[in-house]
Amino acid sequence: MTISHHPPEDLLADFAAGKLEEAHQLVVGVHVAGCPRCTRFVQAIEQLAGAALEDVAPVPIATDAFDRVMSRIHEAPKEAVAPALASDTDDDVPPALRKYRIGKRRRVAPGLSLRPIELSGQGQARAFLLRSAPGSRMLEHTHTGTELTLVLEGSFSHEGGHFGPGDFDYGDDEVEHRPIVGNEGPCLCLVAMTGDLRMNGFLGRLIGPFVRL
Amino acid sequence: MDWADLIGRVASGGDREAFKRLFEHFAPRIKGLMLKAGCNAEEAEEIAQSTMIAVWRKAHQFDPATAGAAAWIFTIARNLRIDLFRRRMRADRLETGLELPDAPDQAEPADILISRGQDAARIASAIQQLSAEQSLVVRLSFIEERPHPEIARALGIPLGTVKSRIRLAMNRLRDILDEEA
Ligand SMILES: [Zn+2]
Numbered sequence: 001m002t003i004s005h006h007p008p009e010d011l012l013a014d015f016a017a018g019k020l021e022e023a024h025q026l027v028v029g030v031h032v033a034g035c036p037r038c039t040r041f042v043q044a045i046e047q048l049a050g051a052a053l054e055d056v057a058p059v060p061i062a063t064d065a066f067d068r069v070m071s072r073i074h075e076a077p078k079e080a081v082a083p084a085l086a087s088d089t090d091d092d093v094p095p096a097l098r099k100y101r102i103g104k105r106r107r108v109a110p111g112l113s114l115r116p117i118e119l120s121g122q123g124q125a126r127a128f129l130l131r132s133a134p135g136s137r138m139l140e141h142t143h144t145g146t147e148l149t150l151v152l153e154g155s156f157s158h159e160g161g162h163f164g165p166g167d168f169d170y171g172d173d174e175v176e177h178r179p180i181v182g183n184e185g186p187c188l189c190l191v192a193m194t195g196d197l198r199m200n201g202f203l204g205r206l207i208g209p210f211v212r213l
Numbered sequence: 214m215d216w217a218d219l220i221g222r223v224a225s226g227g228d229r230e231a232f233k234r235l236f237e238h239f240a241p242r243i244k245g246l247m248l249k250a251g252c253n254a255e256e257a258e259e260i261a262q263s264t265m266i267a268v269w270r271k272a273h274q275f276d277p278a279t280a281g282a283a284a285w286i287f288t289i290a291r292n293l294r295i296d297l298f299r300r301r302m303r304a305d306r307l308e309t310g311l312e313l314p315d316a317p318d319q320a321e322p323a324d325i326l327i328s329r330g331q332d333a334a335r336i337a338s339a340i341q342q343l344s345a346e347q348s349l350v351v352r353l354s355f356i357e358e359r360p361h362p363e364i365a366r367a368l369g370i371p372l373g374t375v376k377s378r379i380r381l382a383m384n385r386l387r388d389i390l391d392e393e394a
Contacts, residue, residue: 025295
């Protein structure tokens with residue numbers, strides 16, 4: 001897998017610092033996990049953070065903190081709440097997402113369906129898996145917010161280039177694009193999106209009310 | 214002090230003295246860094262304590278060949294902070310408790326595990342090639358999460374310079390890492 005489109009550096013640095021909201025952390029994280037180049041960049045930011053941790057002025061902690069920590073260590077670990085797992089036989093769901101609860105597939109337009117990913121509710125962005133039929137031409141659209149897209153299977157192209165498995169696409173409200181899905185098969189993407197999708201043109205206005213992305 | 218060595222002693226023999234020295238050094242610094250990154254005092258204290266519990270429990274996972282001790286401890290604290298903030302969101306809705314689980318391994322659905330490569334030396338050398346002022350803006354902006362206008366005031370430089378310096382530092386880091394491929 002040759003990855004040719006990566007997240008911008010400031011997004012990677014925010015990811016490394018744990019600053020991104022959940023949907024963005026997820027999409028950037030799945031890209032990074034499959035991209036040695038971005039893994040190196042994230043590790044470099046983690047190293048800088050380690051240096052910052054060594055240099056920061058220490059702040060006094062609770063006087064009984066060490067004893068409390070030792071007694072918590074010797075208790076049996078509290079049961080962590082096991083998240084509901086997506087089924088293993090679910091071929092839509094990549095391994096990195098198996099820990100998430102993923103909603104039912106919903107058809108949003110001809111040749112286009114999505115499955116919402118349940119997040120904790122923090123932040124403005126929603127995350128979903130988007131599946132589009134091979135060769136389909138998505139309606140021209142603009143965004144009112146940002147859109148982070150990671151290709152999992154198949155491919156699409158738009159004015160910004162060709163995007164195959166592992167590629168990351170970053171769109172904001174300045175981007176107006178009209179992706180065309182490759183003919184080799186359906187295109188499955190992991191998407192984090194804030195704001196709305198605005199369909200342009202006559203057909204867009206016609207089906208717009210039904211496209212609840 | 215060789216922190217990696219102390220972590221190794223915790224991993225192999227549950228060495229309480231070694232752990233205490235790690236605790237005394239890192240717990241107050243984790244609390245300090247978390248306060249700078251926007252946590253309140255109670256959250257920073259909880260993250261500091263939970264991080265040290267995870268250091269004890271995960272000591273056997275630490276690989277000194279791929280990560281420095283401080284960077285490794287930072288990643289644990291960062292993941293716990295993400296987890297704490299999500300729990301707080303859920304607690305607001307469901308009125309559940311806020312205390313972090315002591316076994317963060319199983320409770321990190323949001324944490325994509327990044328496979329640790331064997332690039333430690335290369336990453337260290339890339340960081341050393343950043344200028345002092347470049348690594349300082351990266352640290353202030355991304356790790357201490359200070360807003361750009363505050364960084365401008367602290368460094369006595371114009372706001373536009375802060376933004377361009379951060380961008381240059383990021384691009385340079387990427388370039389150096391790519392060059393050495
Ligand atoms: Zn990448």
